[in-house]
Amino acid sequence: MKGKSLENSSKWLLSALSELESTIASEYPSQQPPQSALRGLKRIRASVQQRMRRDLVQYQLIEMMGGACERCGDRFHPSIYDFHHINPAEKEFNLNRSNFNREFSKLKSEAQKCVLVCANCHREIHTFMEKQWLKLPWNDIMEGAY
Numbered sequence: 001m002k003g004k005s006l007e008n009s010s011k012w013l014l015s016a017l018s019e020l021e022s023t024i025a026s027e028y029p030s031q032q033p034p035q036s037a038l039r040g041l042k043r044i045r046a047s048v049q050q051r052m053r054r055d056l057v058q059y060q061l062i063e064m065m066g067g068a069c070e071r072c073g074d075r076f077h078p079s080i081y082d083f084h085h086i087n088p089a090e091k092e093f094n095l096n097r098s099n100f101n102r103e104f105s106k107l108k109s110e111a112q113k114c115v116l117v118c119a120n121c122h123r124e125i126h127t128f129m130e131k132q133w134l135k136l137p138w139n140d141i142m143e144g145a146y
């Protein structure tokens with residue numbers, strides 16, 4: 001299921017890229033496309049590759065963490081999951097897409113401080129400050145330090 005949606009997302013990106021490449025090629029059938037078009041294409045190709053790399057990292061981390069929400073037990077599309085730090089004091093960085101270009105070993109060790117939860121459970125954990133899922137310094141909260 002997850003493998004399939006990764007495959008589909010990669011397929012879609014690659015076909016969109018090749019569609020763009022053939023559109024550019026057909027606009028300049030007898031000559032080399034202008035530098036600006038080639039530069040634009042290069043930029044888009046790089047961002048497609050980056051997106052695919054991030055997707056892959058995201059899927060691998062989700063898979064590694066059991067592939068289901070640890071709080072409600074349900075399974076979702078990969079983009080519905082969050083990596084929640086039980087102890088915010090241990091957090092070095094947020095485990096989200098903007099950081100998925102980091103070294104995989106670093107991501108893995110950060111993931112070990114997290115639980116995999118769906119977006120809804122994640123919101124509830126923080127909204128209701130659920131002690132089971134969130135090791136907060138309660139004394140500080142009571143004293144208004146937070």
Ligand SMILES: [Zn+2]
Binds near residue numbers: 069
């Ligand atoms: Zn959940």
Ligand SMILES: [Zn+2]
Binds near residue numbers: 083084126
């Ligand atoms: Zn959280």
